[in-house]
Amino acid sequence: MTAQPFRGLSLKRINMSRIGKKPINIPAGVTVNVADGNVVSAKGPKGELTQKIDADMKISIEDGVLTIERPTEQKRHKALHGLSRSLVNNLVEGVSTGYKKELELVGVGYKATNNGNAIDMSLGYSHNIIFVVPKEISVATRMEKGKNPIITLEGNDKQLLGMICAKIRSLRKIEPYKGKGIRFVGEVVRRKAGKTAGKK
Numbered sequence: 001m002t003a004q005p006f007r008g009l010s011l012k013r014i015n016m017s018r019i020g021k022k023p024i025n026i027p028a029g030v031t032v033n034v035a036d037g038n039v040v041s042a043k044g045p046k047g048e049l050t051q052k053i054d055a056d057m058k059i060s061i062e063d064g065v066l067t068i069e070r071p072t073e074q075k076r077h078k079a080l081h082g083l084s085r086s087l088v089n090n091l092v093e094g095v096s097t098g099y100k101k102e103l104e105l106v107g108v109g110y111k112a113t114n115n116g117n118a119i120d121m122s123l124g125y126s127h128n129i130i131f132v133v134p135k136e137i138s139v140a141t142r143m144e145k146g147k148n149p150i151i152t153l154e155g156n157d158k159q160l161l162g163m164i165c166a167k168i169r170s171l172r173k174i175e176p177y178k179g180k181g182i183r184f185v186g187e188v189v190r191r192k193a194g195k196t197a198g199k200k
Contacts, residue, residue, distance in 0.1 A: 020081030024066040024089050027096045032066060032088075034059050040088055044095030046156040051091050053084045066092075094156035101165050102185040103151040107172070110180075112149040114141045119151060123172040123182075131171065137164055150185065 026032055030044035038053040053059065056077060058069040066088065070081040093099075105112055111122040117133040119141065133139050137155040151168065155161045165184075174181035176192040183189060 020068060020070065020078075020083075020085045022085060024085070024092055026061070026064045026066060026092060030092060030096050032061060032092065034061070040091060042088075042091040042095045044092075046095045046098040049091045049094055049156060051087050053087065054080045056080065057084045059084075059088075090158045094158055098154060098156045099158050099161050100152065100154045101161060103153070103165065103168060104183055104185045104187075105149040105151070105172075106183060107180040110149060110172075111143065112141045112151050113143070114139050114151075119168075121171065124180075129171055131168060133164055134160065136160060 027044070030042060032040065032042045034040050038055050038057060038059060039050060040053055040059065041048065041050045053068075056071050057080060058071065060067050060069070068081065068085050068088065070077040105121070105123070107124055109122060109124065113120050117135060117137070117139050119131045119133065119139060121129045121131065123129060133153065136157060137153050137160065140152040140154075142150040142152065153161060153164060169182045172181045174183055174189050176190070179189050179191055
């Protein structure tokens with residue numbers, strides 16, 4: 001009876017191990033260089049980024065295609081293989097097309113405006129919250145009548161963008177009963193039934 005779950009788990013592991021073997025196509029207008037110590041730098045229309053990859057990984061670029069190879073089949077190298085490929089791919093995608101996240105403020109009276117990279121948010125507290133976004137991230141706010149305020153964040157660094165979004169979301173976490181708080185646009189929030197829901 002336990003054979004089926006283990007079989008499914010092994011297939012999942014095989015699929016995950018293939019991530020590192022996928023080649024990365026370098027788009028036109030993007031240049032990628034590998035310096036000593038496996039420091040990968042990418043430059044493109046959206047800027048320039050660098051990322052240090054584990055020294056054991058072998059990185060090669062040929063005919064506009066970047067590949068990463070692991071030296072052994074050790075568990076550590078297998079884990080680093082997929083991670084290294086994902087980090088480099090994020091670099092290439094970041095400098096070529098960039099990343100964009102939209103946050104939605106859900107709640108009565110919630111507001112958001114920005115002056116440059118400083119976001120002024122009214123989130124139901126006794127005072128407004130001023131959140132200053134790093135200069136590497138561009139900020140825009142949008143407030144339309146009858147709609148929730150939207151904060152748009154754009155940048156080429158996926159890790160930095162994700163960290164900033166997480167910090168903004170933590171200022172007013174999603175409330176599970178009414179769904180109030182800061183969420184990504186299109187995010188599905190699992191709602192809880194109130195205590196009176198079971199009463200008749």
